[in-house]
Amino acid sequence: MSPSSADEYVALVTGRDAIKMLCERASYKRENTMKYQIWYMKPSFLRGVVGSSPDLNNLSATHVHLKDIEADNHEDALSRMRAENWSPNGEALDLLQSKGLQHTTMTIGDVLVDESDAIYLVTGIGFSLLPKHGEPHR
Numbered sequence: 001m002s003p004s005s006a007d008e009y010v011a012l013v014t015g016r017d018a019i020k021m022l023c024e025r026a027s028y029k030r031e032n033t034m035k036y037q038i039w040y041m042k043p044s045f046l047r048g049v050v051g052s053s054p055d056l057n058n059l060s061a062t063h064v065h066l067k068d069i070e071a072d073n074h075e076d077a078l079s080r081m082r083a084e085n086w087s088p089n090g091e092a093l094d095l096l097q098s099k100g101l102q103h104t105t106m107t108i109g110d111v112l113v114d115e116s117d118a119i120y121l122v123t124g125i126g127f128s129l130l131p132k133h134g135e136p137h138r
Contacts (some may be wrong), residue, residue: 024071033070036077039063039111040101054111056119056130063111064099074120074127081106 022076045054045062054062080086083104087093092104112120112127120127 015083033072034107035068035070037068037113038066038077038081038106038115040066040099040103040106040108041111042100043102045109053121053130056132058088059111064101066095066099066101077112078122081110 039059041054041063053103068075069080071080087104096102096104107123108122108124110122111130112122114120117132119130119132121130
């Protein structure tokens, strides 16, 4: 083999190994993610009842189900819902307006619901697990 052929072979093997590693990591990532429902508080809830918890039996009275996402954990979900990550060029504006929402970045007062129907309120220092009441929320 000429040096250039050997270099091409090494690059090909290295490329294949890299693709294999990426596929394995992607597969690992998918197995360890959780689905979250993202609920943003309605502007009226923000103005009228700052500091109080939403009614878990009627979450749609104070919040709007915005979308579902997959994330590694609560913090990852919060990060994915920052405007610069999910709507860096205003892609979400139509969706937000169609749902009557006025904020793009997930913020204090918004809610995550995980696959087990555990409900987490975004707070100033992280998340607060809210006590369950009644049926699954959607």
